[in-house]
């Protein structure tokens with residue numbers, strides 16, 4: 561079963577690549593030239609009309625966008641890999657809680673820091689918008705830091721796909737600030753980066 565992952569080095573597609581590597585699934589990378597905004601072009605909109613990365617294509621041509629939808633689909637298709645705790649368990653509920661927090665409360669703020677012009681009419685100070693979004697990003701990371709289990713993974717039962725999310729979004733933070741302010745998040749990132757199956761993915765995605 562070979563998947564196709566549309567993404568770019570350093571981008572959020574690392575979450576999906578890491579999930580496939582953990583599963584041991586075959587996957588082919590279709591990298592976009594994100595530095596030149598290739599994800600915004602018509603050719604890619606045919607694959608992902610929202611023009612964002614990642615996109616997963618299954619072996620029968622099914623297109624899945626939205627990182628959480630992709631992770632849940634991979635978990636359902638490869639239950640033996642235990643990307644997430646078993647359905648119905650309290651640990652799964654916690655893993656989904658923090659995964660969704662990252663995907664819906666944090667990830668969209670990164671679009672605001674990276675592309676503030678998308679959120680403002682002409683005349684609005686983009687730097688003010690960016691600064692405010694950066695502050696909110698840090699507040700939300702502090703919330704996760706204070707409330708997720710982290711021993712060293714996000715959920716008490718051990719590694720889950722939520723830790724991949726924490727790692728990929730966490731490495732976009734200023735490293736000194738993260739180490740000082742988010743020691744439990746730092747522990748998750750350290751543990752995830754040490755997972756043998758993921759060495760190749762992080763070499764591509766974390767500088």
Ligand SMILES: N[C@@H](CCC(=O)N[C@@H](CS)C(=O)NCC(=O)O)C(=O)O
Nearest residue numbers: 571572599611612613614626627628
């Ligand atoms: N809700 C989407 C968000 C994906 C997202 O924001 N991807 C970033 C990659 S880091 C992207 O494509 N950014 C380029 C852009 O917005 O033009 C998901 O979870 O998959």
